[in-house]
Amino acid sequence: MADRRSSGGGDLDRQLASYRNEFPILRDKLYLNSCSLGAIPSRGLTALDDFGADWASEGTIAWEKWMKKADLLRGRLASLLGVSPRTLCLMPNVSAALAALSSALDFSQRTEVVSSDLEFPTVLYQWATRPGIHVRRAESVDGLEVPASAYHDLMGPDTALVALSHVLYGTGAIQDVDSITKMAHGVGARVLLDTYHSAGIIPVDLEGLGVDFAVGGVLKWLCGGPGCAFLYIREDLLEELSPRGVGWFAHADQFAFDPDFTPAADARKFSFGTPAIAPIYTGLAALEIFEEVGVKAVRAKSVGLVDRLVRGARDLGLEIFAPEESDRRGGTVFIGVDDPAGVLARLVEARVVVDVRGGKVRVSPHFYNSTAEIDRFLEMLR
Ligand SMILES: Cc1ncc(COP(=O)(O)O)c(C=O)c1O
Structure with a gap:
């Protein structure tokens, strides 16, 4: 091309x-x-046709191709986000990605999540519905932006996680992720970034930003349609995190059908079960355009x-x-x-x-x- x-x-x-x-x-x-x-x-429409044709002509044999396509999509997303594919796990939606992440975090010592009033609700509900976690919400003064200092004021020795969007869904404001991340790391907290309104419309470099975790999906600015999201885990945290309640796609060798669980060595260890395949086809087609442009x-x-x-x-x-x-x-x-x-x-x-x-x-x-x-x-x- x-x-x-x-x-x-x-x-x-x-x-x-x-x-x-x-x-x-x-x-x-x-x-x-x-x-x-x-x-x-139109490439996405063709991809949908291809998905149907592969299914119609190959039946179960198409799974081999489908799994390869899932890997290819992971690779394309990784290069868009400036990370290694090992650090990404495909997810059906952001809420599922957050559930997988939260199952792996330890809130026994540090019990607080710092977020803001302007966050998308699913990002707040994830923590607010878990017993023992206290969500503290930084306030916006003008209803448009949340100053980095408002996050900072709420951070302390009890902060386990700071959860924020790169771009706020309700105002379009780009947040100061760099300084908020530095502040969070300064108090020993981890940072989760929601990239739903940045990936595909502004450059995103997750490694450069230094965040620990990120979520997002192909639905909006990435033009890939509903049904495919992702979870990013910083490479050096992969080993120490053990998600609970995962599925068979999270096993190191899923087709061994091993009754004992051995986690995949990379971020796939956060996986649940069988993914929707059509959005993988459409996501790949759309990301091809973003790579070209x-x-x-x-x-x-x-x-x-x-x-x-x-x-x-x-x-x-x-x-x-x-x-x-x-x-x-x-x-x-x-x-x-x-x-x-x-x-x-x-x-x-x-x-x-x-x-x-x-x-x-x-x-x-x-x-x-x-x-x-x-x-x-x-x-x-x-
Ligand atoms: C910032 C943000 N996060 C998450 C979501 C959606 O989450 P989910 O994929 O769970 O539907 C949206 C929007 O629809 C959003 O705007």
Whole structure:
């Protein structure tokens, strides 16, 4: 495959524009909801057909191919996240990944998890529903961001884990993971990063960030569809962690059907049972595109689109709920409008896909959107 990585500027726009044809939904809709569900590329549709064809023609023999594809996906995710494939375990969703992780952590000495009011609920419920764990939530002052100092104020000798998102789902703000991680490590706590709203829209380097654990999935910005998520465990922690209640895919030699459990030597030891295969096919197809384009180019395009959206909405006298500086914004912007339900109904009628959350219109363009689409959208907010 030719390397279509771009060098930036107008060149970047032109090269990314060629990918618009890969996303069938763009022919019919103004699709600005990638933070919820990334658009499926035509390669993903072909991959779904291939999955059906392999199943139809090979039956159980297809499992060999399916397992190889699962490994390939692990490898692609690992390179996207800047880690070794050994440190990743595929999971059906983030909640399952968190359950597997929490089963392996020891809360007998340190009993607190520090998180924040702006975290996605599943990240909070995981700890709040476990007896003996006390969740402390750092507060946001402006409802947009949680200052690193607010996390820091809650950390102490009882902190076992700091659980935070790279990009906040409800505001699109990029968190200061680097300093929060350093602070957490300074008090002897571990760090769990939710990358659901960063992987695929901003560059993610888990090793560089130094976090201990991470979760995320291919559903949203990675355009791979529902049913495939991942758990990352820092390489040097793999040996000491023993997850409880795992499944047969976690065994060192799963097809030995050994009644005694010997854990896999890598992060697969966190696995449960038979995975869904279709999202592995679609995930692989989508990640191929991200490898070709490069997440840096995706980010450059996204910053341009989001800046234009913010400026344009402000010119219309609308209120923007997002950090002021573009380098602190992820891919999602919230726009205040007078009659959110009415505006949404109008947009749906005009075949625009966005969402309304908390009385604000949530807009999340991706690299496959164009500046012309942003302008058309802004016209409709007049
Ligand atoms: C930040 C974040 N974490 C996790 C999830 C989802 O978790 P799960 O895969 O368990 O549905 C979402 C969203 O849907 C999310 O926005």
